[in-house]
Amino acid sequence: MLPDALKRLVHELKKLPGVGPRGAERIALWLITDGVGVSSALSDALSAAVEEVGFCPVCGTLTRKGEQCPMYTDPSRDKTRICVVEGPLDAVAIERSGVFDGTYHVLGGVLSPLEGVTPDDIRIPDLIKRVKDDSVVEVIIATNPSAEGDVTANYIADELRSYGIGVTRLARGLPTGGLIDYADSDTIEKALENRIKL
Ligand SMILES: [Zn+2]
Numbered sequence: 001m002l003p004d005a006l007k008r009l010v011h012e013l014k015k016l017p018g019v020g021p022r023g024a025e026r027i028a029l030w031l032i033t034d035g036v037g038v039s040s041a042l043s044d045a046l047s048a049a050v051e052e053v054g055f056c057p058v059c060g061t062l063t064r065k066g067e068q069c070p071m072y073t074d075p076s077r078d079k080t081r082i083c084v085v086e087g088p089l090d091a092v093a094i095e096r097s098g099v100f101d102g103t104y105h106v107l108g109g110v111l112s113p114l115e116g117v118t119p120d121d122i123r124i125p126d127l128i129k130r131v132k133d134d135s136v137v138e139v140i141i142a143t144n145p146s147a148e149g150d151v152t153a154n155y156i157a158d159e160l161r162s163y164g165i166g167v168t169r170l171a172r173g174l175p176t177g178g179l180i181d182y183a184d185s186d187t188i189e190k191a192l193e194n195r196i197k198l
Pocket of ligand 1: 056057058059060061068069070071072073
């Protein structure tokens, strides 16, 4: 029914998170009709983002490809405090709240024995190296309040116990199963202020 090029566009759009087959058709049609101006800007922005955006080799946060992130290179930020998050957007959400002046460590996932995710898969060895290299005094664990998030937080706390540093976790201001990258700044600010010792 659809011309080949449109079929191809629908096929690719269907792969986006949250886009089903009907939605993909509607978006595809809009992009080549009413949204044709947006289409070319979108295609440029997409190429540029894929080309230029990378992950900080130290923190795992989003930054320019091949560069350390501004949060880590800014001399006014406190490198002795690390906030550990699951994904790069969690760091963005916490940064938006404006109450944390330390640095971040993105795990890139959570421990999951069922899915075979081990500490080595989620940058925990890198975290331990940073704790030693940057004379870290506090690690604030901001994994999501889920079963895997809890397991990951406890594992990290156990691993860091021998280093004699403070290990805290965000307070339960967030609803259980809630996602940090969807939380508003006030909620994040309160969760950080009321962080609990592990
Ligand atoms: Zn960084």
